[in-house]
Amino acid sequence: MRPQFWMTVVSLLMMSAFAHRVGGQARGAAATTTTRSGVYTAAQANRGEQTYMASCVSCHPPATYKGAVFLNWHGRTVSELFEFLTEQMPKSEPGSLAPKEYAQVIAYLLKLNGMPAGRTELPSDAAALQRITILVAPGTTDTPSHAGFTRPGLSHPGRTR
Amino acid sequence: MSRRCWTLRTTCVAALAILTMGGAFVVHDRLSAVEGQAPALVRGNAPGEWRYWGADAWSTRHSPLDQINASNFESLETAWQWNIAPFGPDEYYRTTPLYANGRLFTVATTRRIAAALDPATGHTLWMWRLDEGIRWQKAPRQFAGRGLAYWTDGKEERVIVLTPGYHMALLDARTGIPDPRFGRNGVVDLMDGLGFKLVPLAVDDNGPLIISDAAPYREAHPGETWDKEKGIGADGTIGIDPAQGQIAASSPAIVVDDVIIVGTSSIHGYYPIKLHNIPGYIRGFDVRTGRQLWKFNLIPEPGEFGADTWLNGSKPGTPGVGKNDAWAPYSADPELGLVYIPVGMPLSDEYGGHRPGDNLFGNSLVALDVKTGERRWHFQMIHHDIWDYDTPIAPNLLDITVNGRLRKVVAQSTKQGWIYTFDRATGEPIWPMPETPVLQSDVPGERTSPTQPIPSRPAPYAQQGLMEGDLIDYTPEIKAAALSLAKLCRMGPYYIPPSAIDATGPGALHCSWYAPGAAGGVNIDGGAAVDPDTGLMYVASQSRMSTIEVGKDPCSEHRYTQASASGPRDSCGLPGALPPPPGYVAPPRGRGAGGRGGRAGGAAGVGPTLAAPTPGTSTIAGISIVKPREFGGITAYNMNRGDKAWWIPNGGQMAPPRPAPNSPDAKLFEGVTLPPQPVGGGLAQIITTRTLVIYGTGRSGGPPADADGQFRLYALDKATGKQIGALPIPTRTSAVPMTFMHDGRQYIVYATGGGSAASLVALRLPR
Numbered sequence A: 001m002r003p004q005f006w007m008t009v010v011s012l013l014m015m016s017a018f019a020h021r022v023g024g025q026a027r028g029a030a031a032t033t034t035t036r037s038g039v040y041t042a043a044q045a046n047r048g049e050q051t052y053m054a055s056c057v058s059c060h061p062p063a064t065y066k067g068a069v070f071l072n073w074h075g076r077t078v079s080e081l082f083e084f085l086t087e088q089m090p091k092s093e094p095g096s097l098a099p100k101e102y103a104q105v106i107a108y109l110l111k112l113n114g115m116p117a118g119r120t121e122l123p124s125d126a127a128a129l130q131r132i133t134i135l136v137a138p139g140t141t142d143t144p145s146h147a148g149f150t151r152p153g154l155s156h157p158g159r160t161r
Numbered sequence B: 001m002s003r004r005c006w007t008l009r010t011t012c013v014a015a016l017a018i019l020t021m022g023g024a025f026v027v028h029d030r031l032s033a034v035e036g037q038a039p040a041l042v043r044g045n046a047p048g049e050w051r052y053w054g055a056d057a058w059s060t061r062h063s064p065l066d067q068i069n070a071s072n073f074e075s076l077e078t079a080w081q082w083n084i085a086p087f088g089p090d091e092y093y094r095t096t097p098l099y100a101n102g103r104l105f106t107v108a109t110t111r112r113i114a115a116a117l118d119p120a121t122g123h124t125l126w127m128w129r130l131d132e133g134i135r136w137q138k139a140p141r142q143f144a145g146r147g148l149a150y151w152t153d154g155k156e157e158r159v160i161v162l163t164p165g166y167h168m169a170l171l172d173a174r175t176g177i178p179d180p181r182f183g184r185n186g187v188v189d190l191m192d193g194l195g196f197k198l199v200p201l202a203v204d205d206n207g208p209l210i211i212s213d214a215a216p217y218r219e220a221h222p223g224e225t226w227d228k229e230k231g232i233g234a235d236g237t238i239g240i241d242p243a244q245g246q247i248a249a250s251s252p253a254i255v256v257d258d259v260i261i262v263g264t265s266s267i268h269g270y271y272p273i274k275l276h277n278i279p280g281y282i283r284g285f286d287v288r289t290g291r292q293l294w295k296f297n298l299i300p301e302p303g304e305f306g307a308d309t310w311l312n313g314s315k316p317g318t319p320g321v322g323k324n325d326a327w328a329p330y331s332a333d334p335e336l337g338l339v340y341i342p343v344g345m346p347l348s349d350e351y352g353g354h355r356p357g358d359n360l361f362g363n364s365l366v367a368l369d370v371k372t373g374e375r376r377w378h379f380q381m382i383h384h385d386i387w388d389y390d391t392p393i394a395p396n397l398l399d400i401t402v403n404g405r406l407r408k409v410v411a412q413s414t415k416q417g418w419i420y421t422f423d424r425a426t427g428e429p430i431w432p433m434p435e436t437p438v439l440q441s442d443v444p445g446e447r448t449s450p451t452q453p454i455p456s457r458p459a460p461y462a463q464q465g466l467m468e469g470d471l472i473d474y475t476p477e478i479k480a481a482a483l484s485l486a487k488l489c490r491m492g493p494y495y496i497p498p499s500a501i502d503a504t505g506p507g508a509l510h511c512s513w514y515a516p517g518a519a520g521g522v523n524i525d526g527g528a529a530v531d532p533d534t535g536l537m538y539v540a541s542q543s544r545m546s547t548i549e550v551g552k553d554p555c556s557e558h559r560y561t562q563a564s565a566s567g568p569r570d571s572c573g574l575p576g577a578l579p580p581p582p583g584y585v586a587p588p589r590g591r592g593a594g595g596r597g598g599r600a601g602g603a604a605g606v607g608p609t610l611a612a613p614t615p616g617t618s619t620i621a622g623i624s625i626v627k628p629r630e631f632g633g634i635t636a637y638n639m640n641r642g643d644k645a646w647w648i649p650n651g652g653q654m655a656p657p658r659p660a661p662n663s664p665d666a667k668l669f670e671g672v673t674l675p676p677q678p679v680g681g682g683l684a685q686i687i688t689t690r691t692l693v694i695y696g697t698g699r700s701g702g703p704p705a706d707a708d709g710q711f712r713l714y715a716l717d718k719a720t721g722k723q724i725g726a727l728p729i730p731t732r733t734s735a736v737p738m739t740f741m742h743d744g745r746q747y748i749v750y751a752t753g754g755g756s757a758a759s760l761v762a763l764r765l766p767r
Helices: A003-021 A042-055 A067-073 A078-088 A099-112 B014-035 B476-486 B664-669
Strands: B077-083 B090-092 B098-100 B103-108 B113-117 B124-128 B149-152 B157-162 B167-172 B187-189 B198-203 B232-240 B254-256 B259-262 B281-286 B292-297 B331-333 B338-342 B364-369 B375-380 B396-402 B405-413 B419-423 B435-437 B451-453 B512-514 B527-531 B536-541 B546-551 B561-564 B633-638 B643-648 B685-688 B692-696 B711-717 B723-729 B738-742 B745-752 B759-764
Touching: A042 A099, A042 B090, A078 A099, B098 B149, B098 B738, B113 B157, B149 B254, B254 B331, B331 B396, B331 B405, B364 B405, B375 B419, B396 B527, B405 B527, B405 B536, B476 B664, B527 B685, B536 B685, B633 B692, B723 B759
Parallel strands: none
Antiparallel strands: B077 B759, B098 B103, B103 B113, B113 B124, B149 B157, B157 B167, B167 B187, B198 B232, B254 B259, B259 B281, B281 B292, B331 B338, B338 B364, B364 B375, B396 B405, B405 B419, B435 B451, B512 B546, B527 B536, B536 B633, B546 B561, B633 B643, B685 B692, B692 B711, B711 B723, B738 B745, B745 B759
16 A cells, blocks of 8 residues: 555544544544645745734734644634634734735744645635645644643734834 | 853853954944044934934934935945844844944844944844843743843943843943943843842743743742753742733833933733733833832832822732833933833733723823933823723924924824824923713723823824724715624724623624724834924824724633634633633634624635625725725824825825625625725834935835835935835835944845844945
C-alpha cells in the first residue's frame, strides 16, 4: 500500500479522536483533506504574518491564537474560520481585508500552530475551504505549555495601543 | 548560577561595543569641535534634530528642514535598511527613532533592545538590553515600544529606556553603557516606589501573559526554585505582588530639564478576568541619580482630589479599581514647567458597572508641575468611559491667534473624533465644550454619565454615532434598506452605550452602533502633527463603524465584558480564570454560532443579505450604509479659527465603490451612480517640515499595494493638501516617521514591518 493511504488513515483517526476530545465539534463532513497535509505555502504564511502584524496583532498577540487556544477550531473546516474572520474581523471594520489577505492570515495561523506548509496556496473562497478540515496535533506546536489549560475561547476585538 | 538568577545582566554586545565605542567618541568629538557649543534649543530640540518621540517637547512632529522639498521628494532613495530579525522578533514595529548629536537611537524586538546607529550607514554602534527573567515573560507590553528619551546637559548625553519588565535604564548615549550613578548600576526598578509590596515571582507555564490578564505570574512559594527542564518555577525575579495585577510601559519617558517623567501601561482591558488591576501612575525621577522625586496617582486614593468620583471607593485592590493608565507618549512645555498627560480609561473597556462614578482621572488631559508632580489643571473628556476611548496620543502644543489674541494652547486629538483645545497654562477651553445630555445605558448595573463635554470647535474628523441622516439615500429603496439595517442596533448621535447581548423584553436591541470604534478616530499609530509657523494642525484618523455589545463571560469576575456577534467572551480554561459553572458547555464560534441570533443568515461566501439581515451588518452588497464624507484620512485644521482647512483620504485615492456582484442585493444599486469614496482607510503617519506634510499610510492603511505593486510615502503641500510626491517604498510605514540633518544631508527614517520582518528604513537624496 502507498504511504499516502496510511497517512490518510492516521489523519482520519486523529481527526476523529480529537473531535471527540474537544467535545464533538467536528463538522467537516464534506472535507477531503486536512491542515496536516500542507494546504498553504510558506510564502503565503510570511505574507500573512505581515498582514497579521498590520491588522490583527494589536488585539490578538500571537499567543492568543496559538496552541491550546487554537483548539477551539480543531475539527472544523477552514471555511468556518475564513467566514468567521471575514464577517467579524477586524472588529473595527469587519470584512475590510481582501479575501486573499484573510487566507494569508489563516496560513499564518496554521503555521503558528505547527501545521506544515505545502506547494499550493490556501484558496480564498469559502467553498474551496469547506474541503479542508483544521486538524491540530498537540505536541507539534511551538505553543507554550499552560498547566490546566484545556479549552479557552477565542478573543474578538479590534484596537491598538 | 541558575539560568535566570536575578542580576542586572547588561547584554551590551561586547565585541561590537568595543569595536565601535572609539568611533562613536570620534563622531561626538568632531561635532563638538565643529559646533563649539551646544545648539540653542527650540521647544527642547536642537534645530535639525529629533530629540523627542514627537520631534520636540511640544510633540509638534515638525522639523524646520527643507533640503527635501517638493522639487526633489520623488528623488529620495534608500540610504540603508536596518533589519532587526537577527536580534529577535517584534510585534508590529511601532518605534519612532530619535536623532541627537550625530547618532540615531532606537528600540527593537520584543526584548526592547536599545541601540545607537550611525545615521549615514545604519551600522549598529552599540546595543543594550536587560535579561528580566519572568518579568519579561509575563510583561503586559512585550514589544519594542515606541522609542526612547534623550537627555543632555551639554557635556554628558544619556538615553533612557523603559524595559518591557518595567525597569528604567540610563545609558551613556556614546557607548550604551549604563550610568553607574543612576539607580542600581544604571537601572531603576520601576515596580519599586509605587507603594506595593515586592515579592519573589514564579510561573506555572512558559508562555506569555494572555490577553487580557490570564496566565500571569504568581508569588513564589517559600524555597521555590527554577525548573530548567520545564521552564517554570521561581527564577529569583522580584516584582509587585501579582495579586495586585500587571504593570508596564510601552511609550517612552519624557525628559524636562533634569526630570524624567514616567508613566504606566496596563494589559488590555477587553476581557479582564480579575475585578481589579494596578492603577495608573505618573512619576518624576532625577535624571542624574534615578531618585524618585514625586508620584501622581491617576486613580486618586482616598482623601485625594477626585477620589469622590469613585463611588465604590478608589483604593488599589477595590473591586472595579484599575488602569487609568497613561500609555501614550507625553508632551511638555519646558518654559511653563508643565508636562501634559493624556490618560487612558479605567477597567474594563466596555462595562463600568463595577466602578460607578466619573472615574477621574480617566480619559483626562492632566497638566502636572514637572518639579513637584502637583496637578495644575485637568479636563476629563469622557466621564465614566465604556467605549475604550483611551486618550491615545501625545497632545500637540502650539501658539495660535484666536480672535486677535495670542493663545498658548494644547490640543488633544482623541479616539472619539474630536480635538479638545485648552489654554495650556490654565486649562481653560479655547472654545466651549458644553456638558451635553447623552444616551443612557440599559445594561444591568451600568450607570452612565448623564452628560459628556462636546467640543463646539473644531468639527470632528470621524463619523459620530449613527443617525438617520447619516444613511445612504441614493434611492428611496436604498434609504429604506439602509434604515432597516441601521435599526437592528442602537442608534444615536454619539456615545451610544453598549447593549447587552442577553437583553430581553420587547424591542430589546443586542448591539449598539460604534463610531468611532475602539480603534478611533485617532489612535496611537496616527495622531496629529502641527506647523508651528502657521497654526495648522494635521490630524490622521480613520472613520469606521462597528458595533459594541457586552455579555457575561462565565469564567470572569466581571458581570459583563466585551462580547461579539458570536456571543460572550469565554475565558474558561485560561490559567487564572474562574472555573466554569457546573454543567457549562462552551458555545461554538463562527458562522451559525448565533450569539445574538443573526449570523446564520447569509449564504456561504456571500455574507448577510437584506433577506436574512444580521444585526450589526453595516453594508448592503458591500456598500456602506453610511454616506461617504470627508472623514478619516488627513484633516487639516486652521487652529487660529478652529476651522477645517482641507481634507484628503489616506493615500489620496478616491473611487466609486462597486456592489458585490454575487450579492442578491446588488440589484438595488443598478442604475445608481455611487459617489467616490476613499480607497483604503487606516491611520496615516504624519510629520511636517518647512514646506511639506510627509506621511506614510500606516501598517494597514491607504490603497492596497496590489494596484501597482507598490506602497508609497507621500508628500503634500502643507498649505493646500495638494499631493506633490508619492515615493515608492519597500513596505508600509508602521510608525510615525522622523527626519533630521546629518553631515549636511537630510534623512527620513521610518519603521516598517513586524514579526520576523521588521526594519528601519532610511531615505535621503542622491548626491
